[in-house]
Amino acid sequence: MSMKRLTTEDVARIAGVSQSTVSRVLNDYPYIKKHTREKVLAVIEELGFTRDEIARSLVEKRTKSIGLILGSISNPFFAETAEVIIERAQQLKYDVIVYNTGHKDENLEQAINLLIGKRVDGIILTSVSKNYTEKIKKLHDNGFPVLLYNSFLEIEDVNFIVMDNNKGARLAVRHLLGLGHEKIAKISGPSKYLATYERTLGYKQELTENGYEIDEDLIFNSEFSYDEIYSFTKKLLKNKDRPTAIIAASDQMALAVLGAASSLDMKIPDDLSVIGFDNIKLASNEFIGLTTISQKMDQMSLTALEKLIYMIEHKEEAASSIQIFLEPELMIRQTTGPAAKQDRV
Amino acid sequence: MSMKRLTTEDVARIAGVSQSTVSRVLNDYPYIKKHTREKVLAVIEELGFTRDEIARSLVEKRTKSIGLILGSISNPFFAETAEVIIERAQQLKYDVIVYNTGHKDENLEQAINLLIGKRVDGIILTSVSKNYTEKIKKLHDNGFPVLLYNSFLEIEDVNFIVMDNNKGARLAVRHLLGLGHEKIAKISGPSKYLATYERTLGYKQELTENGYEIDEDLIFNSEFSYDEIYSFTKKLLKNKDRPTAIIAASDQMALAVLGAASSLDMKIPDDLSVIGFDNIKLASNEFIGLTTISQKMDQMSLTALEKLIYMIEHKEEAASSIQIFLEPELMIRQTTGPAAKQDRV
DNA sequence: CCATTTTTTGAATACGTATTCAAAAAAATG
DNA sequence: CATTTTTTTGAATACGTATTCAAAAAATGG
Structure with missing residues (x-):
């Protein structure tokens, strides 16, 4: 009652x-x-x-809510991002409506529409595929505050904050080459993401520039599905001329790779070196010790939120676009080591 | 413009x-x-x-939004919970406003007030401390849909969904006793949480019933802070008569324990057995293989959301309270093994 | 074809707040 | 004390939708 x-x-x-x-x-x-x-x-x-904040929002034409669209919250990269954003937003008296797309384009579209309907004051968008370039551009041109996080699009004015993915991939390759690895596999996210694309590109460039041929069989463009990566890795590692190192597109993926390798009783890093991307907190846990390319996630997510709020609260200003590239950093830990001698199975 | x-x-x-x-x-x-x-x-x-859903909400006196208050999203237990809840909510045309309390009571209070102000249709609340019994009761008595998740309170009518924590703890202890462990430490969450309290109680009871004395030095009531647990564990393991097994209050905590043990070059499970609680996805990853007490999280979170929506959409019905206890299950993996022979350092 | 019923539409109002406009009260000024 | 200025308050209105109420239009029945 x-x-x-x-x-x-x-x-x-x-x-x-x-x-x-x-x-x-x-x-x-x-x-x-x-x-x-x-x-x-x-x-x-x-x-x-x-x-009643609803009635208030109606009058004031603002909701003090922002939308946060994530690929998959159960991936610690997104979870840690969300934590920083939500806590800072709360301090600034904004609340955060979270959507989980599961990396599906149709969910992204639905999420955007629902958030616009709910009259959020702005949206932070992770993992935008190229297919949505037009939609994002339209939002932006209408003066609606949108910020792309960990992804970008080739549009003049849109705002984004992203790591230099190409360079990150090169760091990873360089590290492995230095350890004597010659067969380095790349497990990549969907190519519809420019960030992912850039990483694969950097991988290829660094190999080529060091005089290696690209073996397309060593490159796997997967969805971000744990199971898919797990089985692919298992198959890959059962090959007679299996790679001695794998670069994964994220730490989450790297964990799937490690799981698959462990299920084959391979020793890390003696039998296989693994590098991730992101530097989630777990990566530095000594029990795991994942070598990875750090994204400086805390800084990236804090900046993202604050830039978005700034855009919201300064709409009148001539909207100079915010385009931030962060420097990647190689974190060397225990999942990479010297390449095994040619003791192929 | x-x-x-x-x-x-x-x-x-x-x-x-x-x-x-x-x-x-x-x-x-x-x-x-x-x-x-x-x-x-x-x-x-x-x-x-x-x-404009805001105007619509004003007229219809409902927002099609729910609040989700979490202890810490970067803890995979909460992240995985959030993912299930958010995705199902989206299917049912609800959106989810997420708050992160960092396990701080004052943030919980603020979150509830803000959500009520935003006129959410209902709230799912994790990790409610005993201190908030009255506040929750008042909400409930006003007919506002609230559901406690993974926590409960000793109130007649309030709705909750929680694991049988006492039994879970007993399963863990029994497993370790079966492996020959006699010095079993318990790293527990804050005692202001009844769920946490129950786990510690179950631990004590199972030990007592098996003829062991309780050693209070082996029980650590921590906040849910990685760093705190990490240092405590290190200190604990450096003792001459260190425990041979540790039961952590969550998988996240178990990872901190494993990290601390690894930093001391201890081998798992030879030198130390570790059990977690929750069964996050990572626990079953073969590279980690964490023995844990499973909460059936997917089922728990899905049920939580659906019960809450039911409450929202059937307010008129005589509100029979929803009180669900789920069965825990022991998942034996690679972080537990036979107790080391008395080769204490 | 008229009376009745059903379908279709618009004008008016409510939701709960913030704000404009105007008036009343108080204070300041000469 | 009369006038002007400043402070304080309330009545009315706007925000964008859903819905009630009433009227108009169309369909039905005898």
């Missing part, structure tokens, strides 16, 4: 003032008699009244 | 009908002439009009 909600009208009646006065008290309007203000506040306190 | 948003009024004017007619078309009201409906839909399509 849910009670009728209290309104400013109710407060006004009991306090013996008008609804407008109550509203003014709530908004710290200066021209209110001290006595009146105190009386109203007392009634508010006594009744436990709370403002 | 953000354009003025289109309203039903605009659509009506262009289509040459009244605002009410447009609204009726949007809501699939049956008594609309086919011709009129088509004309309106055509205009909507052409203009790319989308409904």
